[in-house]
Amino acid sequence: MRALLVSGARPNFMKVAPLYRAMRSRSRWEPILVHTGQHYDPEMSGVFFDSLRLPSPDHHLGVGAASPLQQVVHILEKIEPLLRSIEPALTIVVGDVSSTLAAALASSFAGIPIAHVEAGLRSRDWSMPEERNRVLTDRLSRFLFTPSADADENLRSEGIEPNRIFLVGNIMIDSLDWIRAHPPENASAGSLPSLPARSYGLVTLHRPSNVDDPRCFARVAEALRRVSDSIPLVFPVHPRTRARMKEFGIELASERLHCLPPLPYFPFVRLLVDAALVLTDSGGIQEEALVLGVPCLTMRENTERPVTSAMGGNRIVGSDPDRIFAEASDLLAGGPFEPRRPPLWDGRTAERIVDVLENGTPG
Numbered sequence: 001m002r003a004l005l006v007s008g009a010r011p012n013f014m015k016v017a018p019l020y021r022a023m024r025s026r027s028r029w030e031p032i033l034v035h036t037g038q039h040y041d042p043e044m045s046g047v048f049f050d051s052l053r054l055p056s057p058d059h060h061l062g063v064g065a066a067s068p069l070q071q072v073v074h075i076l077e078k079i080e081p082l083l084r085s086i087e088p089a090l091t092i093v094v095g096d097v098s099s100t101l102a103a104a105l106a107s108s109f110a111g112i113p114i115a116h117v118e119a120g121l122r123s124r125d126w127s128m129p130e131e132r133n134r135v136l137t138d139r140l141s142r143f144l145f146t147p148s149a150d151a152d153e154n155l156r157s158e159g160i161e162p163n164r165i166f167l168v169g170n171i172m173i174d175s176l177d178w179i180r181a182h183p184p185e186n187a188s189a190g191s192l193p194s195l196p197a198r199s200y201g202l203v204t205l206h207r208p209s210n211v212d213d214p215r216c217f218a219r220v221a222e223a224l225r226r227v228s229d230s231i232p233l234v235f236p237v238h239p240r241t242r243a244r245m246k247e248f249g250i251e252l253a254s255e256r257l258h259c260l261p262p263l264p265y266f267p268f269v270r271l272l273v274d275a276a277l278v279l280t281d282s283g284g285i286q287e288e289a290l291v292l293g294v295p296c297l298t299m300r301e302n303t304e305r306p307v308t309s310a311m312g313g314n315r316i317v318g319s320d321p322d323r324i325f326a327e328a329s330d331l332l333a334g335g336p337f338e339p340r341r342p343p344l345w346d347g348r349t350a351e352r353i354v355d356v357l358e359n360g361t362p363g
Helices: 008-025 046-050 066-088 099-107 129-140 148-159 171-180 214-230 239-248 263-273 283-292 321-334 349-359
Strands: 003-007 032-035 088-095 114-117 143-148 166-167 201-203 233-236 257-258 277-280 296-298 314-316
Touching: 003 008, 003 066, 008 032, 008 088, 008 171, 008 283, 008 349, 032 066, 046 088, 046 263, 066 099, 088 099, 099 114, 099 129, 114 129, 114 349, 143 239, 143 349, 148 166, 148 321, 166 349, 171 214, 171 263, 171 283, 171 349, 201 214, 214 233, 214 239, 214 257, 214 277, 214 321, 233 263, 263 283, 277 283, 277 321, 283 296, 296 321
Parallel strands: 003 032, 003 088, 088 114, 114 143, 143 166, 201 233, 201 277, 233 257, 277 296, 296 314
Antiparallel strands: none
16 A cells, blocks of 8 residues: 655654655555655755665655745645545654645545654644644544653543544654664764763754744853853754854854754764753754753753653753753753653654554554
């Protein structure tokens, strides 16, 4: 049976790769890779297909840069004829980006069942485009594959039928475990700074709430400068963030704050494994840091992944420079940190998803 496997942005590729491998291992499935082109920069797209050993997409929609609404519209226009020509038995969408919602909408109108991987996550912050994407995609989907028990509870509280909800674990951890066991043949330190393990902090920053408002971005930048006085920071800069830095005149690069281009997955994981702490506004990195036992400070007012805090690996610190600096100082001084890996975050989530699709229950 044909299954459309849709991805469009950097976090999607890590979620699609284990599913593609699991489906290819079952003779019943013919996974068809569709790349919407939402992330079109080679540093945010092609290198991830290479490092995860995914084949080139069967179909590339070439959507490119646009506002979230424009991206959804463009994807709808381009994926509709593809659905008609392929007639898949199922569309699988992952995560919470514009591509996720657009592919789900198009499949719903075409009468094609939808499976949403990473369903049920909620931040309760409707200013986030991702929150709207999550809720709407969950409403449209027949199969809701959740990473943790709190996601199940969110869906049940919204009136979702229990027979649509399947707790299967965190597919990001499938890729995390896989890439550590299968480093790329050409893996090298490259342009990474030469810093001993546990002697630096790692930064990621790209959320519109942090980088699109010059006042908020300035506050976060102040926090990073202050933390870098205590420990060097390594900062692979997202293209969106770099553009805002230039637009707002924010300079962060220094001897203590190493600004790098975006990194392929394996070099980034190497940096994360050896970091003393991570400061981020990314959802997936909260999860990876928890599993790797790296203290995490999330520079947001909320998270759709509260399990990372409940399991002792993550502190939500907002964008206040004083609070970020105080929490970083506490962790660096050996403050409370007792991370625990959540149930089913064991690298076998993709297999359980395919079991549900074939047998109606996780194996």
